[in-house]
Amino acid sequence: MNLNVLFKITYGLYVVGSNNGSKVNGFISNTVFQVTSEPPQFAVASHKNNYTTEIIREGKVFAISILRQDYHPDIIGTFGYRSGEEIEKFGNFKYMTGKTGAPILLTDTIGWLECEVINSFDLGTHILFIGNVVDGDIIDDSAEPLTYNYYHDVKKGKAPKNSPTYIDPQRLKAFPPKTS
């Protein structure tokens, strides 16, 4: 098996935020996808060790903030590599509180969605939360959304270890590039 193929799967990059009534927090996720059309439902995978996972479980809401391609690196640094147990992540940026109470990042965000959790599934290391979309809007129609592929290939960014798409670099060395 050639694990490099995992980099050919396309993802965006988002800040997923939640609020349990006493704490607001968020993390960087690429595993954000619409799973049904009627009604619109989204799935988000979150590592059981993520501080935000417990907040989503308790608050039963989450907001998805869609990052722009020309994001400021502090966004990834703060939401992807720091813990909400140590810092108030949203405190460093512009954000607003949605109708569900979930925090919506406004800095470097092109649009957002808010969801109410209606189900959650245990996938082993991660929980898959399923949410009904209750609100959403576009902030900037002219900007490109950041993709995981751009972050990986152009910005040379890595997935944090808690990401569903983290790959141990030691396992990637054996396969030279291919062309058909």
Place this chain on the structure above:
Amino acid sequence: MNLNVLFKITYGLYVVGSNNGSKVNGFISNTVFQVTSEPPQFAVASHKNNYTTEIIREGKVFAISILRQDYHPDIIGTFGYRSGEEIEKFGNFKYMTGKTGAPILLTDTIGWLECEVINSFDLGTHILFIGNVVDGDIIDDSAEPLTYNYYHDVKKGKAPKNSPTYIDPQRLKAFPPKTS
């Protein structure tokens, strides 16, 4: 709520194929996501009315074929808009049978993954299948993967009605473009 924001979520486009021992079939999906890293597991959402859904339920395997950006339109036409009850979809293209028995499209594919289904969740209109990755490879490292955004914005393609990201065009009219 401005449903246009749903187009800002990033997806790839894939042929998801399966085999129940008597029938091989596949459909176009953009809802293909890695959901855990250890072990690598993928989630695929499939409409209950899709012929392939029943085949995945019975065969408990699926293969993900990653389409290239410069795909031939017949691929989308066949896998996205025809039913496997009427035609042998894979019969029109080059494909191979993976170690699980699932069909892997080779025409216009840059890489593929094969999964064994270990769980499935009912999301209403769709089933979310969770599979352990058992094999995968890159076919062409030099080609770009097709994204749903490219298909929608450049090729002016639409989501079929059974897609998790289908949006009734009547519901999109009220919102003019925005810039920040």
